[in-house]
Amino acid sequence: MSEAYQYLFGPVPSRRLGRSLGVDLIPFKRCTQDCVYCQLGETPCTVSERAEYVPMDAVLSELERWKASGGQADHITLAGSGEPTLHLRFDEVFKWVRERTEVRSVLLTNGSLLYLPAVRRSAALADKVKVTLSAWDEASFQQIHRPAQAITFERLVEGERAFREMYSGELSVEVFIVDGMNSQIEQCRKIAEIVRSIQPDRIDINTAVRPPAVAGVQPSSLEHLQELAALFGDRAVVTASFKQTDVSTDIVSREMLLGLIKRHPSGAKQLAQEFGVSPKELKQTLALMVSEGQLLMQDRGGETYYFCRG
Ligand code: SF4
Incomplete structure (x- = not known):
């Protein structure tokens, strides 16, 4: 992108999404959770209140400017500095993408607010959605994700299941493995059982390959991740290692x-x-x-x- 944007970033070449233009609707590290593995550092104060955290009109006008300048992408993805479903009007990005482009839209969310029907309705406007599920009970959820008070493991799972029931697009579940917290076979068997009940189209097995929020949090080895992935069935893929993308970018500005x-x-x-x-x-x-x-x-x-x- 040649012009300066406040809310758009990339497009970033991605193995799965091709050229993905990121849209960031949340100020840095405003999140419902404070995951120990977060690559953005610790969440200063977790929140669950939804609001218009950045002006949606300004975001849409940046998207218009990007389109007018001949911007090209394979996907437009809501992701970035925090939890995008905290933004009260995040559905408007997906509506814009449908009305104004041929590009497919993606939502990357931790899934914690999907227990709210309004959030499910808005999320269902995306062509692809990725949620997270890395715990098997309230204690493991608290230990790994350190959520805001209103967010419970029961709500997370109920929200993700209810979303699957109403959503016909491509749903992925990311299972984030933290060595020593949820990396044992028995723990992953329990997580796999819950993930199966959500019936995702794909399961991504990831680990802390980037610097984590909490010192001492360690990634699991690729071999161990592959062993764990087998517990999740044939829809599971280990995504943790950085692989060469198929997309070549001549100029990285x-x-x-x-x-x-x-x-x-x-x-x-x-x-x-x-x-x-x-x-x-x-x-x-x-x-x-x-x-x-x-x-x-x-x-x-x-x-x-x-x-x-x-
Ligand atoms: S949900 Fe995502 S942004 Fe929020 S703390 Fe966890 S990893 Fe970081």
């Missing part, structure tokens, strides 16, 4: 890098893979952005990660 790093602090290798460019080239750009004060570098677990300054 600084704005694209900043848009992604702001929402997903990453290492040079991961960024290179996500954008489909050589790590060597990208490292030079990143070093320049560090020297000019746009980015900060931090060593985590022997790897260098880039963060947005401020």
Whole structure:
């Protein structure tokens, strides 16, 4: 994207979604949960109250500007700095996508507000929805996700099941594995049973490959994830490892890098893979952005990660 946008980022090349334009409706780290593995850091104060956190008219006008400038994407995805269903008018993005483009829309949500019928109705306007379910009871849910008071495990599961009943689009469930919290076979058997009751089209098995909110949170190994994935049946796929995308991007602008790093602090290798460019080239750009004060570098677990300054 050549022009500056406040609410749009990318398009980011993605193996599953092709070129995905991100729409961020929530101020940084406003979320219903405070997951121990969150790559954005800890949630200062969890919330469950829905509001117009950013002006929807401004978001829609950025989308119009992006379209008018010849913007191209395979998907438009609601994702970013917090939980998108907290925004009272998030359905309007999906309506815009349907009315104004041929592009398919995606909602990435932790699923915690789907117990509310209004949220389910709005979410059902997306062509694809991904929810999360990584616990098997209230205690494990509290330990991993540290939710706002109104959010309970029972509500989460009921909301996700009720959503599946009314939603005919593509529904994925992401199971986020945290070593030592939900990584045992018996624990995952219980999670798998609940996931089966939701009847998703696909199950993504993920783990904390990026720096987590809580120090000491460890990813599970690829081999262990593959063993766990087998418990979830043939719709389960391990998505944790960063793989080369099929999409090649010739030019990665600084704005694209900043848009992604702001929402997903990453290492040079991961960024290179996500954008489909050589790590060597990208490292030079990143070093320049560090020297000019746009980015900060931090060593985590022997790897260098880039963060947005401020
Ligand atoms: S991982 Fe997602 S749901 Fe969990 S705290 Fe971070 S933004 Fe919120």
